[in-house]
Amino acid sequence: MTAPDYGRAFALWRARAPQWQSYTHHAFVEGLRTGDLSRARFLHYLRQDYVFLIHFARAWALAAAKADTLAELRAASATVQALVHVEMPLHVQVCAAAGIDAATLEATEEAPANLAYTRYVLEAGYSGDFLDLMAALAPCVLGYGEIGARLAGSGGPYADWIDTYAGPDYQALCRDVGAMIDGALLHRLGPGWADLPRFDRLTQHYSTATRLEVGFWQMGPASA
Amino acid sequence: MTAPDYGRAFALWRARAPQWQSYTHHAFVEGLRTGDLSRARFLHYLRQDYVFLIHFARAWALAAAKADTLAELRAASATVQALVHVEMPLHVQVCAAAGIDAATLEATEEAPANLAYTRYVLEAGYSGDFLDLMAALAPCVLGYGEIGARLAGSGGPYADWIDTYAGPDYQALCRDVGAMIDGALLHRLGPGWADLPRFDRLTQHYSTATRLEVGFWQMGPASA
Amino acid sequence: MTAPDYGRAFALWRARAPQWQSYTHHAFVEGLRTGDLSRARFLHYLRQDYVFLIHFARAWALAAAKADTLAELRAASATVQALVHVEMPLHVQVCAAAGIDAATLEATEEAPANLAYTRYVLEAGYSGDFLDLMAALAPCVLGYGEIGARLAGSGGPYADWIDTYAGPDYQALCRDVGAMIDGALLHRLGPGWADLPRFDRLTQHYSTATRLEVGFWQMGPASA
Amino acid sequence: MTAPDYGRAFALWRARAPQWQSYTHHAFVEGLRTGDLSRARFLHYLRQDYVFLIHFARAWALAAAKADTLAELRAASATVQALVHVEMPLHVQVCAAAGIDAATLEATEEAPANLAYTRYVLEAGYSGDFLDLMAALAPCVLGYGEIGARLAGSGGPYADWIDTYAGPDYQALCRDVGAMIDGALLHRLGPGWADLPRFDRLTQHYSTATRLEVGFWQMGPASA
Numbered sequence: 001m002t003a004p005d006y007g008r009a010f011a012l013w014r015a016r017a018p019q020w021q022s023y024t025h026h027a028f029v030e031g032l033r034t035g036d037l038s039r040a041r042f043l044h045y046l047r048q049d050y051v052f053l054i055h056f057a058r059a060w061a062l063a064a065a066k067a068d069t070l071a072e073l074r075a076a077s078a079t080v081q082a083l084v085h086v087e088m089p090l091h092v093q094v095c096a097a098a099g100i101d102a103a104t105l106e107a108t109e110e111a112p113a114n115l116a117y118t119r120y121v122l123e124a125g126y127s128g129d130f131l132d133l134m135a136a137l138a139p140c141v142l143g144y145g146e147i148g149a150r151l152a153g154s155g156g157p158y159a160d161w162i163d164t165y166a167g168p169d170y171q172a173l174c175r176d177v178g179a180m181i182d183g184a185l186l187h188r189l190g191p192g193w194a195d196l197p198r199f200d201r202l203t204q205h206y207s208t209a210t211r212l213e214v215g216f217w218q219m220g221p222a223s224a
Numbered sequence: 225m226t227a228p229d230y231g232r233a234f235a236l237w238r239a240r241a242p243q244w245q246s247y248t249h250h251a252f253v254e255g256l257r258t259g260d261l262s263r264a265r266f267l268h269y270l271r272q273d274y275v276f277l278i279h280f281a282r283a284w285a286l287a288a289a290k291a292d293t294l295a296e297l298r299a300a301s302a303t304v305q306a307l308v309h310v311e312m313p314l315h316v317q318v319c320a321a322a323g324i325d326a327a328t329l330e331a332t333e334e335a336p337a338n339l340a341y342t343r344y345v346l347e348a349g350y351s352g353d354f355l356d357l358m359a360a361l362a363p364c365v366l367g368y369g370e371i372g373a374r375l376a377g378s379g380g381p382y383a384d385w386i387d388t389y390a391g392p393d394y395q396a397l398c399r400d401v402g403a404m405i406d407g408a409l410l411h412r413l414g415p416g417w418a419d420l421p422r423f424d425r426l427t428q429h430y431s432t433a434t435r436l437e438v439g440f441w442q443m444g445p446a447s448a
Numbered sequence: 449m450t451a452p453d454y455g456r457a458f459a460l461w462r463a464r465a466p467q468w469q470s471y472t473h474h475a476f477v478e479g480l481r482t483g484d485l486s487r488a489r490f491l492h493y494l495r496q497d498y499v500f501l502i503h504f505a506r507a508w509a510l511a512a513a514k515a516d517t518l519a520e521l522r523a524a525s526a527t528v529q530a531l532v533h534v535e536m537p538l539h540v541q542v543c544a545a546a547g548i549d550a551a552t553l554e555a556t557e558e559a560p561a562n563l564a565y566t567r568y569v570l571e572a573g574y575s576g577d578f579l580d581l582m583a584a585l586a587p588c589v590l591g592y593g594e595i596g597a598r599l600a601g602s603g604g605p606y607a608d609w610i611d612t613y614a615g616p617d618y619q620a621l622c623r624d625v626g627a628m629i630d631g632a633l634l635h636r637l638g639p640g641w642a643d644l645p646r647f648d649r650l651t652q653h654y655s656t657a658t659r660l661e662v663g664f665w666q667m668g669p670a671s672a
Numbered sequence: 673m674t675a676p677d678y679g680r681a682f683a684l685w686r687a688r689a690p691q692w693q694s695y696t697h698h699a700f701v702e703g704l705r706t707g708d709l710s711r712a713r714f715l716h717y718l719r720q721d722y723v724f725l726i727h728f729a730r731a732w733a734l735a736a737a738k739a740d741t742l743a744e745l746r747a748a749s750a751t752v753q754a755l756v757h758v759e760m761p762l763h764v765q766v767c768a769a770a771g772i773d774a775a776t777l778e779a780t781e782e783a784p785a786n787l788a789y790t791r792y793v794l795e796a797g798y799s800g801d802f803l804d805l806m807a808a809l810a811p812c813v814l815g816y817g818e819i820g821a822r823l824a825g826s827g828g829p830y831a832d833w834i835d836t837y838a839g840p841d842y843q844a845l846c847r848d849v850g851a852m853i854d855g856a857l858l859h860r861l862g863p864g865w866a867d868l869p870r871f872d873r874l875t876q877h878y879s880t881a882t883r884l885e886v887g888f889w890q891m892g893p894a895s896a
Contacts, residue, residue, distance in 0.1 A: 054294065054297070057288070057297060057301070058288065058289045058290075058291065058297065058575075059289070061285045061286070061288035061289040061297075061300070061301065061304070062285070062286070062289040064281070064282065064285035064288075064304060065282045065283070065285040065286040065289060065346075065799065066282075066799050066800075067282065068873070070278065070308075070312075073278070073281060073282065073285075073308060074308050074309070076285070077281070077285065077301075077304045077305055077308050077309075078305070080285070080288060080301045080304070080305075081301055081302070081304075081305045084294075084297060084298050084301050085298070085301075088294075110656075112561070112564050112659065112660060112663050113560070113564075115564055115568055115656070115660070116560050116561075116563055116564035116567070116568075119564070119567035119568045119570075119571040120563055120564075120567045122289075122567075122571045122574070122575070123567040123570045123571045123574065126570070126571065126574035126575075126798075127506075127570070127574075127737065127738050127801070128738075128801045129799070129800045129801040129804070132801070187869065188868075188869055188870050188873070189861070189868055189869065189870055190867075190868050190869050190870075192864075195862075196860075196861055196862050196868075197859065197860055197861065197862050198860050198861055198862075198870075201740070201860070208558075208563070211560065212560060212563070215560050282799075289575065290575050290576075292649070334880075336785070336788050336883065336884060336887050337784070337788075339788055339792055339880070339884070340784050340785075340787055340788035340791070340792075343788070343791040343792045343794075343795040344787055344788075344791045346791075346795045346798070346799070347791040347794045347795045347798065350574075350794070350795065350798035350799075351513065351514050351577070351730075351794070351798075352514075352577045353575070353576045353577040353580070356577070411645065412644075412645055412646050412649070413637070413644055413645065413646055414643075414644050414645050414646075416640075419638075420636075420637055420638050420644075421635065421636055421637065421638050422636050422637055422638075422646075425516070425636070432782075432787070435784065436784060436787070439784050502742065502745070505736070505745060505749070506736065506737045506738075506739065506745065507737070509733045509734070509736035509737040509745075509748070509749065509752070510733070510734070510737040512729070512730065512733035512736075512752060513730045513731070513733040513734040513737060513794075514730075515730065518726065518756075518760075521726070521729060521730065521733075521756060522756050522757070524733070525729070525733065525749075525752045525753055525756050525757075526753070528733070528736060528749045528752070528753075529749055529750070529752075529753045532742075532745060532746050532749050533746070533749075536742075570737075
């Protein structure tokens with residue numbers, strides 16, 4: 001399968017991140033596709049992902065604070081709003097259906113691999129600028145899009161999860177975010193952005209964040 | 225007139241900010257009340273206020289990034305969303321009605337007094353934490369509420385402006401923000417927060433930001 | 449052995465961090481003491497520690513930026529200066545003696561456990577204030593002091609490493625940092641700081657950072 | 673007189689900042705040159721400048737936190753150290769000689785024009801990256817160098833002040849900072865940096881900061 005079209009920066013970053021395949025074809029992902037992933041590992045993942053979403057929303061809020069144009073400010077703000085008022089309540093609901101109540105969810109102890117990724121993203125954003133933040137956020141947003149697109153129609157016990165990321169809403173979001181990133185690069189660095197050292201630095205952020213996404217899949221309960 | 229009830233921190237800060245009266249009863253404000261404020265100064269203010277709102281939205285986005293609880297994250301995110309998708313378009317509309325088109329509005333050069341206030345707020349937030357940011361934001365949010373409440377029903381050429389801040393929506397927002405601040409203080413500092421040195425430091429932020437608000441009213445076109 | 453006296457906050461944090469023992473008595477540390485730690489693991493650690501020091505210096509620089517008093521600014525600035533102009537050149541020298549040249553050292557790929565800790569510290573500092581940063585930095589600065597004090601005089605192949613942290617200079621630094629932290633707490637929160645929710649939040653930072661320190665010792669070359 | 677040679681970015685920024693002449697040839701500066709500046713205004717300036725230096729040191733500390741290379745980290749750290757351990761004690765001494773004791777100096781209320789500049793610089797740095805911070809810091813560091821070079825040998829009551837900035841140490845610092853900025857641009861943006869939109873954005877920071885420097889000279893005691 002070819003890569004989905006989420007813009008030019010994504011295509012370049014994806015091709016240059018050594019662990020992109022390890023991330024998007026991780027055993028955890030294959031387990032979601034085939035249905036062989038244990039329920040325990042999935043629930044462990046869901047709980048960690050809930051904590052992840054809080055910090056991810058904070059990272060998008062930071063992007064809004066660091067926006068250089070009104071369009072960037074609006075896009076980042078809308079993403080925070082969607083994460084906080086749509087994604088997170090949905091997550092609470094899915095967990096509740098799986099028998100994890102809100103209190104248990106809130107009490108989740110953040111795993112090191114989870115901490116590593118979200119703090120890396122936030123710190124890249126705080127120490128760098130809007131572009132650094134986007135490059136570090138992109139593997140999550142767009143990687144889940146690519147995984148969703150590839151797993152579409154797999155069915156099985158994880159069909160709901162797959163459909164969320166394979167669905168038209170999430171795919172449109174990926175195209176929008178990809179376009180915003182390309183626009184942000186053009187706006188700041190001009191048409192030759194792909195050839196500047198600045199872009200290499202962003203590629204490093206993308207690669208490191210991809211490495212940390214592999215670690216995220218790796219997490220699992222002791223007994224899984 | 226007594227102070228509006230926007231919570232306990234507001235009451236304490238308000239009583240301790242030497243320039244609170246200079247800010248809330250500034251000649252500019254009295255000009256809005258009596259209608260004697262020149263149109264030129266009002267339009268100058270509106271244009272600066274548009275630039276202000278952009279940075280104010282960024283400051284609330286930073287608050288979302290620095291939130292310590294989900295409730296804080298949600299409240300800050302909703303405020304950014306309201307500023308970006310409601311307040312700012314409204315501002316564009318008001319300016320358009322006054323003959324200032326969007327391009328002119330966008331091209332406004334930020335006055336030093338405007339820069340001073342927004343950068344003070346943002347920097348207090350970046351260098352400090354959520355509380356520092358709230359203390360520096362509060363004079364604007366709550367001061368406009370107090371001014372609106374006092375000027376309610378004044379009529380005249382600036383009745384629309386007055387009604388916005390006197391109206392139930394804005395007054396409810398002030399009560400919510402005031403309650404969130406009291407809650408944030410309690411959550412971090414316990415019930416004795418008003419007696420801690422930390423609160424004195426926050427009061428300094430509030431006072432300095434109030435001083436800078438006076439400067440904001442002071443701004444005016446060369447010819448006004 | 450009793451805990452070294454690095455002040456009151458340290459004593460409280462140390463007693464409340466569930467993994468303090470796992471960190472300060474880690475097999476890696478015991479290997480340094482007995483001399484049984486493999487050379488390969490030690491060199492792997494040294495290389496990672498070099499990258500660590502860069503980000504640690506950045507974190508202390510952030511502390512200087514976030515200082516609230518001249519004394520805090522001076523202390524943090526002096527620490528950055530010591531890290532950059534003393535510790536890091538020393539590290540380069542030790543590595544060179546071990547056959548790792550400067551170019552190899554610079555080319556070290558940061559391990560996830562390394563990333564996790566430094567980015568956690570930096571992000572705690574950016575999103576919080578000076579105290580959050582101190583609480584997240586403390587397990588490293590003071591933990592190495594405690595380990596050094598306990599291992600003092602062990603001799604063996606790692607005697608140089610041990611002596612650095614057991615020596616009077618490093619022990620004095622730990623007492624100074626501990627005293628600065630106690631002073632920073634008193635300055636902001638008053639004499640009852642240990643009983644405020646704010647201190648619980650700082651204890652969480654300390655505990656999480658301690659957990660990540662355990663992960664740091666855990667790192668090792670594939671072949672170790 | 674031609675501009676001093678502090679590198680290429682400086683030459684370009686200087687030529688494009690509309691108020692560069694207003695800043696470097698301000699009546700205050702001319703008063704320092706001719707000796708006609710009133711003592712009261714000079715002392716007022718000195719006291720504000722002391723507060724300024726604290727925030728300026730914090731800004732350089734932030735630069736160290738945001739450095740991308742060891743060379744940048746070292747240079748920024750050395751500057752903080754120089755400001756905190758050399759410049760500021762010197763300032764205290766000069767003020768003491770002028771009859772302003774340390775306690776009075778510490779108690780100085782920061783003027784709005786002072787706040788405006790330092791918070792603008794810090795916020796540009798927090799919201800942007802190392803380059804944004806450098807562009808906002810440069811008008812102060814390099815402008816004082818240019819003023820010093822132009823006023824060298826003027827003698828009169830302000831000869832000490834003039835000599836500090838005209839002297840070989842400060843002039844060397846200006847060349848070093850200018851070279852570091854050129855290096856930072858090359859490192860991130862490649863040899864064509866001057867033609868990228870990114871450089872225009874940096875020029876905006878430089879121009880705005882120059883505008884705020886004009887405001888800094890403008891400050892004065894009510895009675896001056």
